[in-house]
Amino acid sequence: MFLKDRCVEMDNNPVENLIRPLALNRKNGLLCGHDGGGASWAGMASLVETCKLTGVDPYAYPRDTLEAIAVGLPQSQLDDLLPWAFSPSP
Numbered sequence: 001m002f003l004k005d006r007c008v009e010m011d012n013n014p015v016e017n018l019i020r021p022l023a024l025n026r027k028n029g030l031l032c033g034h035d036g037g038g039a040s041w042a043g044m045a046s047l048v049e050t051c052k053l054t055g056v057d058p059y060a061y062p063r064d065t066l067e068a069i070a071v072g073l074p075q076s077q078l079d080d081l082l083p084w085a086f087s088p089s090p
Contacts, residue, residue: 054083
């Protein structure tokens with residue numbers, strides 16, 4: 001792809017360095033002692049790392065997202081709750 005588009009980097013090393021904590025957290029979640037607990041912990045750790053990578057406050061994101069769902073956010077607006085489209089409530 002990088003041969004056709006000069007904007008595409010030849011390697012993805014910077015991206016791999018950014019997502020390394022995400023992968024390590026998922027791997028560490030396997031050692032929680034219980035499959036369900038490990039899966040839950042890995043999911044939350046991945047969510048926190050995704051928030052960090054997108055510049056979103058990891059505490060405000062789940063709080064505001066759950067509040068929006070609780071008050072009846074229309075299903076057509078669910079994409080607005082993704083970390084990269086998230087804007088915190090005032």
